[in-house]
Amino acid sequence: MADLFAPAVPTAPTENDSRPLADRLRPRALDDVVGQEHLTGRDGALTRMIAAGSLGNIIFWGPPGTGKTTIARLLAGSTGLHFEQISAIFSGVPDLKKVFEAARLRLGNGVRTLLFVDEIHRFNRAQQDSFLPVVEDGTIILVGATTENPSFELNAALLSRARVLTLRRLEADDLALLLGRAETMMGRALPITADARSLLIMMADGDGRAVLTLAEEVFRAAKTGETLDEEGLRAILQRRAPIYDKSQDGHFNLISALHKSVRGSDPDAALYYLCRMFDAGEDPLYIGRRLVRMASEEIGIADPQALTIALAAKDAYDYLGSPEGELALAQACLYLATAPKSNAAYTAFKAAMRSAKENGSLLPPKHILNAPTKLMSAEGYGSGYRYDHDQPDAFSGQDYFPEELGRQTYYEPVERGFERDIRRRLEYWSALRQERQKSPG
Template identity: 60%
Template sequence: MTDLFSASGLSEGAPQPLADRLRPKSLSEVVGQDHLLGADGPLRRMLDAGRLSSIVFWGPPGVGKTTIARLLASETDLEFEAISAIFSGVKDLRAAFERAEARRSTGKGTLLFVDEIHRFNKAQQDGFLPFVEGGTVTLVGATTENPSFEINGALLSRCQVMVLKRLDETGLGQLIQRAETLEGRALPVAPAARAVLMEMADGDGRYLLNLVEQVYTFAGKGDVLSVEAMSTALQKRAPAYDKSGDGHYNLISALHKSVRGSDPDAAMYWFARMLEGGEDPRFIARRLVVMASEDIGLADPTAMMVAGEAARAFERLGDPEGLIPLAHCVVHLATAPKSNAAYMSLHKARAAARETGSLMPPKTILNAPTSMMKDQGYGDGYIYDHDTEEGVSGQNYFPKEMGRPVFYEPTGRGRERAVLERMNYVAEIRKRYRGDS
């Protein structure tokens, strides 16, 4: 096999990045993933039982997916073979499987680590099935995308999905301490700058260690960097956000639920997060219109108007001025009274429409533009509502075969309180004039 250092033009004595020098040598050294590797974690139970099944690791970058896979191979005496779905194709997969089959014939198993496994297409993912089922390889895939959407159901059913968490302040702090031990001196930053450094890493341990390495490089002997000096020297990481992937759907879900939960501060935060991540404001505007109708409805009829006008204002003004009316809309929707009654009535009515098929309206409410239709009873007995004392006739508008279902049930919140009173009033008129049948 070609020596990796030679192939890259480096010698084995070439300097290694701090993140590589601090790579855990055992699973006990992995930080931030105790829910998987602790005494009661699923990975620890697998290892204690001596049976490692195929796995898909799902989590953000820099939290240890590759490292854990490599250590699992070491602890189970499997040959570690790694490929990346970004750089590999069918030929590479075939070669990896052939090597695994050759090892198996000599009694040696293979842990095949596939980075960014979601990048393989359906046919390529299907190619894994016989080798996973037959035990030729123990597959460990890594993905930053939701496996439910990005990995074939057949392959996913043969793997256990394990979610890796972004590193919290404790885990990031442990990495800094290990770097200080390795370097033999404290990180040369002020206490406040240390906290800012962890914020800049945004839960990515590998990125944090890269920042730490830069701090050691920039700070001279005896220097202690302030927050300002450190921020000037380092580049803050862009927020993890994929406009076509999980980040896109997770953050719009967070915005929608914050609006529904009447929390304007949280709603504004997620709105800002999407903007900072590069989301198209027009997408957010469209979703705000949906929220206005789905979650507010007639509890505040002005919400729909505000959302529609905010979307139009952005189209006229563009970025950045057009973001102001969108922010106005976010606050309005979050603080408005909530009702999903109109939204739910649509689902109920469509279900009834599917069930009842082609039932005709009552002839009473059908127009009779011809004498033949009049003879057939079209329009016979129709009461013009405006001619009644209350302005409501109370007559039946449903097919006679249906009875009288209820689809719209106003909540009594916000403006819908008046709607509820009005509906109760009409219901009494309906009983008094003609009944419900």
């Protein structure tokens, strides 16, 4: 990936300088890097490492365009290390062996190597393991970059030998600063209105490289004397796709945010994340399935209609398709977010499942078993069973758990929604059960 950001005092372009603007605006010192002050500022983690003269193995984790490659280059320059860069997308074991051997030769001549591995999460487990010997014996200082959660994508052994440093998505002010640096280098202001400038920053979606690339397109496409408004900017720039990979972190982050917003009874936040997923191209039927799951897990019997509405919304989308069907999913999302919450059914299910697995094949009490044969009748099957509809209040109070297990309580209704009524009902039956078990019949 190309580096990004600008030096504190950018140099003027030359006629023969055909490099992309983002490359020409590469910083010359850590202080010039934008948006990562928690790492590069006076008290930042990287600043302290350099001051101590001890640079360890590092994994940079952050979204695209936040400066991972740039910072790795600057670290090598600040510590006198030879900088070597490979990409996990284009490299295999033979390439790694060549890099490691060259690093060993350099080390023999008194020069250590900082090996920057872009997209390190793309290496498989065996390839990641190949780094362990050269990291442990100091042949290389490893600096890896990943857009994915290292906890899931990197070997535990490799992670234990490196420090994970998180790079943050650039804020609007950071992107505005980069645009100012671009204008200084180009010697002229971007030919866009203030509103169009805000739109351009929004299009960059927190990516420093993207904002400079978009700015370069504007410089290149705008006519002499023209000032582009928002509509004109959209005509020149195709809207940048949201940072969202349906098999990776962006996908899971948004569905997690949607689920927790519903659980937290915040309909506005839930609707926002729902629309974020629609905008990113998520399969609406996947969202519908997740809403059905939320209805059972987060609401349950506190509002028995929640599951019905979630299923109806999924079916409505299936029937209407896009874009009409999205409204049904939005309606269900709002209903779930505003419904009374209870995870009592979810918790009861997990507890009962755990009990079923732990206690083996216990025989139910014989009085609730059918006796279709004389032998089974002789064995006591069905003996003593009391038909509930023939009992006062249609409740016999008999025990239905296996004798070896004893009576268990899994379901604890909450004092919210419809479950409040169920709780009163269960308390009433519990009192009746205790009374009738003392005097059966």
